[in-house]
Amino acid sequence: MKKDKGYNRRDFINNGVRITLGLTVVGTGAFALTQSTTGKDYVWQIDPFKCTQCGRCATECVKATSAVKCVHAYDLCGYCDLCGGYFKPGAKLETGAENQLCPTAAIQRKFIEEPYFEYIIDEELCIGCAKCVKGCSAFGNGSFQLQIRHDLCLNCNQCSIASTCPSDAISRVPADKPYIIKGDFTSGEEG
Amino acid sequence: MIKKIPTRIFVFFLFLVMVGNFMQAQQRFPKPEFETGYVQPSPTTPEPRSIALEYFDVAVLLAVLSLASWLAIRKRSRRGLLWISIFSLVYFGFYRDGCICSIGAIQNVALSIFDPTYAISITALLFFLLPLLFALFFGRTFCAAACPLGAIQDLLVIHPISLPSWIRKTLGFIPVIYLGLAVLLAATGSDFIICRYDPFVGIFRMDGPFLMIFLGITFLLLGMFYARPYCRVFCPYGVLLSWMSKFSKWHMTITPSACIKCKLCKDSCPFDTIEKPVEQEYRIPEVSRKNLRRFILYIGLIPLLTLLGGWIGSRSHIYLSRVHPDVYLAELIITNPELKEDEANLDIQAFLEAGKSFEQLVEEAVVIRSKFKKGGWALGGFIGLVLGITLMNQVVFRRREDYEPHKGDCFSCGRCMDYCPVERPLRGK
Numbered sequence: 001m002k003k004d005k006g007y008n009r010r011d012f013i014n015n016g017v018r019i020t021l022g023l024t025v026v027g028t029g030a031f032a033l034t035q036s037t038t039g040k041d042y043v044w045q046i047d048p049f050k051c052t053q054c055g056r057c058a059t060e061c062v063k064a065t066s067a068v069k070c071v072h073a074y075d076l077c078g079y080c081d082l083c084g085g086y087f088k089p090g091a092k093l094e095t096g097a098e099n100q101l102c103p104t105a106a107i108q109r110k111f112i113e114e115p116y117f118e119y120i121i122d123e124e125l126c127i128g129c130a131k132c133v134k135g136c137s138a139f140g141n142g143s144f145q146l147q148i149r150h151d152l153c154l155n156c157n158q159c160s161i162a163s164t165c166p167s168d169a170i171s172r173v174p175a176d177k178p179y180i181i182k183g184d185f186t187s188g189e190e191g
Numbered sequence: 192m193i194k195k196i197p198t199r200i201f202v203f204f205l206f207l208v209m210v211g212n213f214m215q216a217q218q219r220f221p222k223p224e225f226e227t228g229y230v231q232p233s234p235t236t237p238e239p240r241s242i243a244l245e246y247f248d249v250a251v252l253l254a255v256l257s258l259a260s261w262l263a264i265r266k267r268s269r270r271g272l273l274w275i276s277i278f279s280l281v282y283f284g285f286y287r288d289g290c291i292c293s294i295g296a297i298q299n300v301a302l303s304i305f306d307p308t309y310a311i312s313i314t315a316l317l318f319f320l321l322p323l324l325f326a327l328f329f330g331r332t333f334c335a336a337a338c339p340l341g342a343i344q345d346l347l348v349i350h351p352i353s354l355p356s357w358i359r360k361t362l363g364f365i366p367v368i369y370l371g372l373a374v375l376l377a378a379t380g381s382d383f384i385i386c387r388y389d390p391f392v393g394i395f396r397m398d399g400p401f402l403m404i405f406l407g408i409t410f411l412l413l414g415m416f417y418a419r420p421y422c423r424v425f426c427p428y429g430v431l432l433s434w435m436s437k438f439s440k441w442h443m444t445i446t447p448s449a450c451i452k453c454k455l456c457k458d459s460c461p462f463d464t465i466e467k468p469v470e471q472e473y474r475i476p477e478v479s480r481k482n483l484r485r486f487i488l489y490i491g492l493i494p495l496l497t498l499l500g501g502w503i504g505s506r507s508h509i510y511l512s513r514v515h516p517d518v519y520l521a522e523l524i525i526t527n528p529e530l531k532e533d534e535a536n537l538d539i540q541a542f543l544e545a546g547k548s549f550e551q552l553v554e555e556a557v558v559i560r561s562k563f564k565k566g567g568w569a570l571g572g573f574i575g576l577v578l579g580i581t582l583m584n585q586v587v588f589r590r591r592e593d594y595e596p597h598k599g600d601c602f603s604c605g606r607c608m609d610y611c612p613v614e615r616p617l618r619g620k
Contacts, residue, residue: 010589018438022327025435029320032303032311041312043239052544054537064398074231078220113227120232141218151237154288154396157295157315158383163516166541172309179236 042172044159048145048182050169053134057146058127060161067152068128068161070106070121073182076143079116083109084139085132086119101135103127123149142182150178245314248287252321252337255279259336260329262605263443269605275336276345284339289395293318293333294340294428295386297370298377305378322428326435330442333432334422334602340391344419345604347411351418351461359463360581362424363600367577370427375566379559381515390421418461422602433599443596443603446613450593456607457594464600465607469591485586493579497572504571505564512556512563521556524549 046057046068057068082093086107091099095109106125110118121144128146136144148159148170162170173180255275262271283292296319303311322333334341354362373385386392390406393399413420422429436442445456445465457465512518520538523530530536531543542552596607 014438014440018327018440021435021438022324025320025323025327028300028304029316032300032316033313035303035307035310041242041245041314042310050545052541054541056537062393062396062399062403071234073234075222076218077222078218079223080220112229113225116223116225118229141220149237150239153239154290155239156290157299157386160387160400163382163387166538167545175239175242178239181234181236 041175043150043155043175043178044148044153044162044170045173045178045180046146046148047169047171047180048142048147050167051130051133051146052167052169053130053137053146054166055130056164056166057161058129060164061128062154062156062160063152066128066161067149067154068146069123069126069149069152070128070130070132070144071147071179071181072119072121073143073145075183076141077119078141078143079112079118080140081115081117083117083119083136085136085144087135089135089139101131103129103131107132119144145182147179147181245291245312248283248291249314249317249321251282252318255337256321256325256332259332259603260325263332263335263603264329264441267443267447267605267608269609272336272603272605276342279337280339280342280346282339283337284343284391284395289339289389289392290386291315291318292339292389293322294338294426295383295389297428297431298373298383298385301374301377302380306380309380323431323435326432326439328440330439330598330601330603331429331432331436332443332603334429335604338422339395340389340426341419341422341602343391343394344411344414344421345602347414348418348461349415352416353463354417356463359423364578364581365424366427366430368574369425370430371570371573373427375511375563375570376514379512379515379562379566381512381559385427419602423462423600436601437599439598442598443601443605443608445594445596445607446611448613451613452594453612454594455610455612459606459610460596461606462600462602462604464597464602465594466591466597467594469588482586482588486583489579489583489586492582493576496575496579496582498575499571500575500578501568501572504567504569504574506567507571508560508563508567511567511570512560515556515559515563517552518556518559518563521552524552 058066061067086101086109087093087099088101093099097105100107104125104127106122106127108120108122110120112118130146133142133144133146136142159170255278259272259275262268262275283289291314296315299311299315300319302309322337325332336342369385373383376382376384388406390403390410392407393403394407394411410421417423452468454467457467513522516538520542524539524542530539534540596603
């Protein structure tokens with residue numbers, strides 16, 4: 001302890017504690033960083049192979065209209081006339097709303113050539129309820145899938161859908177690979 | 192109904208039976224070969240916010256903190272701090288939608304330390320570190336001008352009332368518990384409660400579940416009378432900042448020269464953080480002896496409180512661990528096995544569908560619960576320790592001849608500087 005003027009015991013203690021606190025904070029940070037291999041950013045995404053189409057994505061997102069939308073993985077689509085994701089089971093094959101599975105009529109059905117139809121999701125209307133995903137997975141190829149749309153997602157620190165997802169399908173994925181689109185029908189086995 | 196099942200579905204079921212595999216191993220309906228030159232569209236994948244912009248946020252934070260520290264300590268400008276805080280409210284609050292924030296970053300740090308599969312991003316880490324380091328040197332200038340949650344409350348301080356010191360100190364202990372709980376729940380990967388119960392994020396986003404908006408409006412209304420209620424009664428990051436700020440090298444001062452003890456600053460502070468000069472009362476031998484006795488008693492209490500807290504914490508680990516969804520689910524299935532038949536219980540149905548065995552789930556839940564047991568010790572011990580130190584500080588008197596801000600609690604908002612009459616003539620020059 002020095003006896004210099006302006007440097008008393010309290011300053012000494014203060015400086016000591018400050019250095020200790022500073023080192024602790026920086027040390028904690030450094031330790032946290034060593035645990036991370038790359039320090040890259042993460043975004044939330046749904047693994048379509050784990051998703052059980054429970055419908056919570058439509059209601060649990062912090063946004064009034066969920067950031068989860070149905071995405072059509074065209075690679076998988078069979079272009080069926082009778083689309084399990086488009087028509088209610090047992091409905092007439094007409095585009096009337098009463099025949100459609102989608103509660104907001106967000107799926108557009110377009111004739112391509114006999115007997116094939118293309119199905120396009122209107123994301124403006126889609127609410128992420130997964131009804132079509134369930135229908136397509138049960139009766140078709142499973143080409144409809146849910147994905148978190150990153151132009152809409154707020155990237156909350158803790159995704160509120162992820163914490164209620166019953167099948168743990170939502171997890172952090174590296175921001176440079178922000179989507180998990182079913183491309184090839186065999187990739188379900190790899191992943 | 193059965194008659195209506197179209198042949199295609201029938202054929203498909205037949206196909207399923209033949210292949211004998213219900214999963215995606217085969218494409219049920221092969222992709223058609225188009226003759227009309229139809230080009231298959233590919234799904235759009237809008238990119239997330241670029242990483243460069245995330246770093247820009249850190250740069251903005253750094254700039255705001257530097258400017259705020261300069262304004263609080265050198266320039267001594269309340270008006271400057273106010274404008275910076277409005278900027279932060281607009282940028283970090285309304286433009287960045289309240290995410291990322293330093294308060295929530297505590298959980299990312301905790302999770303990355305305890306969960307090897309989770310890696311913290313450098314942005315989140317810097318958001319956690321920078322304000323603490325600034326507080327270590329300049330006081331809580333983060334609270335003054337960089338925190339959007341603080342800014343929105345600060346703007347709505349209308350008629351602050353002053354509560355008795357013991358109520359304030361008791362309320363001020365809640366953040367310690369909140370911090371401990373948040374770290375425990377984040378470290379065990381259960382939940383990010385700071386984010387879930389962030390009261391203002393719904394207002395920043397102008398969208399959100401009812402609870403979020405309701406909490407936000409309640410806090411804002413309350414804040415008209417009890418200034419900055421979230422900061423003073425809940426903010427877990429405030430606890431860390433307060434520890435740092437207590438030992439800050441250069442803290443904002445009320446007056447640039449000698450204090451004339453006019454008491455104007457004390458009335459100007461809506462947060463009751465300005466302490467009056469300590470009367471020499473504590474120097475009286477009897478008082479001093481009494482305080483010394485209490486001091487020794489409290490020091491002796493610290494290890495006891497820590498142990499007691501740890502014990503209580505570990506005893507309550509069963510309750511705490513129910514926050515974790517796996518433990519909750521395992522318990523639910525054990526206590527109510529009939530729920531397995533319940534089609535409406537999505538959690539159980541999804542678990543049964545996923546093909547994980549019940550034993551596996553229980554095993555995982557047991558591991559998580561044992562983590563909670565250790566965590567309960569740490570949480571309770573931490574709360575007990577802080578309680579002990581807080582008690583001890585009640586009988587530690589430091590000589591104070593002027594009106595001074597409490598360095599731990601002061602938000603460095605600068606209102607008192609504006610009120611100090613000593614400065615007025617100086618400013619005129």
